[in-house]
Amino acid sequence: MIIAILSGFIVAALIPLLSKFIKSKGSILLPFLPMSLFVYFASYLPRIGKGEKLSFVYEWVPSFGINLSFHLDGLSMLFALLITGIGTLVFFYTFSYLKGHIYLDRFYGYLSMFMASMLGLVLSDNIITLFIFWELTSISSFFLIGFNNDDPKSRKSALLALSITGMGGLFLLAGMLLLGTAGGSYSFQELLSNGNLIQAHDNYGWIILLVFLGAFTKSAQFPFHFWLPGAMKAPTPVSTYLHSATMVKAGIYILARFTPLLGGTAEWNTTLIIVGAVTMVYAAIHAIFRMDMKSILAYSTISALGILVFLIGLGTEESLLAACVFILVHALYKATLFLITGIVDHETGTRDVTVLGGLRKVMMPVAIAAGLAALSNAGAPPFFGFIGKDLIYEATLHFGDWAYLLTGAAILTNICLLFAGLLAGYKPFAGNLPAEFSKVHLPHPTMWVPPLILAVLGLVFGLFPVLIEKNLIQPVFSSLTNNDTLIHLKLWHGFNVVLGLSMLTLTLGVLLYWKLKPSEALFGKTLKFELFSPQTIAMLFGRLFSEFAKLWTGFFQNGYLRNYVITILGFLTILLGYRLYQGVNFYVDTAKLTELTIYEVIVVLIMIISIIFTVFSKSRLVAVASLGVIGYSICLIFLFYSAPDLAMTQFSIDTLTVILFVLVIYNLPKYKTFSKRRVRVRDGILSVFFGTLIAILTLEVLSEPLNRETSIFYAESAYILAKGKNVVNVILVDFRGLDTIVEITVLVIAAIGVFSLLKLRLKSIEKE
């Protein structure tokens, strides 16, 4: 199992090494990866059909409770088959679609990476690994959307998609962590047995909110839907695979997966119903005004995802069954339509439905596939879509008080979707062939066979639902509802309300198709509403945020050294001041202090006077000389208090500094006072405050006992270990000899710097 999941990553990692081979002939081998995975998963179908659930556990980070544990049940099975099945077709399709593309190897690498991540996502039992795979799908989606990386729009869409789904991913992580804490485990199966505990937990509201945010961003629910139409900038195989059949359904997967655990409460159901209903109607209406085939399909995909969220939100057994079936229905017809869009685009160079027409005359098999998909999408009997639509209406009709409103919303959505399906699947192939397309020909079979397979499956499952009822849909239903009620899918229910609604939808949809012709003018009218769309608002927010960041940075990173110093010191002063305000506990034991002698007092007095001179003198020479006096006085203090080495060093260094200052003093600028009096007073107050704080702190530290362990070690070992009698010297050149070498290196570097600054001649340009 682990090999099956990781094989995509392994292949993705190998691809750069084999890039030459793949670009020439090898790419035809790659589709066999998803194909063999499909066969592998399908081989479990009989066992899953019997109601078995398979677990595979591999230890990963056991100390954090993170295991690579995988769980294969009905829901995972459905997704795994979709991922590998549609994956196989998309891999074949890409072989022709991107034939000869210079980055074909990259593309396959990203696709394999995505497939592996998606498989990991739907098979993970551990909710942390689930999150990791979730993020990996976002990342591979980012690469695939931005595949045409020389197009700025492509890059922008990729970033937008990544930021929306990545943000959602973070919410999901927070939700998973809360969930793990509440339920005491990160394993989904273990959490499931603690369902009541979690639903009663204080954080339940937060958990579902965070899970919702994750799912809604990924599955493009209102108001986060706007990244999906942008993501259509990706090559068509990507749109098919990621942005309609699998990745965007990851959010649906999460919601479905957590339904038995978190679902069933009023908060859960109401939120999902409202968000799902708004999304499905909003996006469906948007879909009918578009002219670009991909945009039409993008909006109809968002709408279909809305339907799924809505159905999960209804939460009844009927609605969950409808959701199970609709996932498959939608994947089959929508992937077909996307693949066909790709063919049309590839062969004619346009996706504008107002221009396209009559293509059936030049590419019959494609037209057949498109027709079948459009009919399944329309929910016409005897297609699989018909069964799906029936189940949806049944679910909404039996939903108590709100049945009429919800059914109305579902009908409206379905009419618009039907219209969109006809626009993308029927319009380009019907009518007369424009002269400009007369030379268009059928593409390579690897391109038109995949959509045909999917479209025919849509018909076969409709005619013989028994094929998948027991092995596939029943286990999915069981894992959603957590019970084993037997389901029965059938095409014909007899004459009842649901059939009437289906027929009504069909009639109205076709009627709409005759009446409403998409055009530039109509599309232009809808653009006016863009002003209030979530995308505009999100962009505005983004702009405001970056303005704020600019102001904030400008305020703190203003380029004035002293402002930085003031900020840091001010903050430090307030912090220390607050600490001292809370209570200072120092007490000075006068007995312990060393006694004062008159010459010490004199030295200190000299220093104080020199400091005053240094600060307030108007003459540079006086300031530098006073600085020298301060240095010598410190030297004297060192001498009084048993530090002869320090005294010597201080003496020589201080002399050198003063000499250096005096040497260059005539080359230095005038000793001017630039600042205003007010500023000087402010700086003075801050400095005095800071100095006082340091003094108080020093006193406080002085009253603390001292740990002399290190000093004792050096004092005792200096002679015995290092044969030196001057302990300070021994520390510097022996015990810490390496530090001293580094120090010498620093000095050498400084010396080289000084030397070069002095000797380097000014270039003529600098003199100007």
Place this chain on the structure above:
Amino acid sequence: MELLLVILIGLLYASGIFMMLRRSMVKLIIGLILLGNGANMLIFLLGRIVKGKPPIIESSAKMLTEIYADPVPQALILTAIVISFGLQSFAIILVKRAYKITDTDDLDELNTTDEIYE
């Protein structure tokens, strides 16, 4: 004496900070030196000061036994003095050089680095 030194340290810090906040680069360097001196004194004082007992082992003894001045802060300060000298000398020469090219000592006129070579 400790109390006097505490006052001295406070004074050195205050004057160092005040000079660092000036716009003149020369004053900035002077501030840096004052602050460095203050820090050295702080370390010295916190290692506790002892009069007349340098940490040097008698020629007859093998280790320090009676009360002696703490050698660790002294080693630290020695390093600090030398390193700060490297910094100071480099800074002084840099200011001189910068003044030669830009003809100003005012830090506020120096915060755009790119325009000199226009």
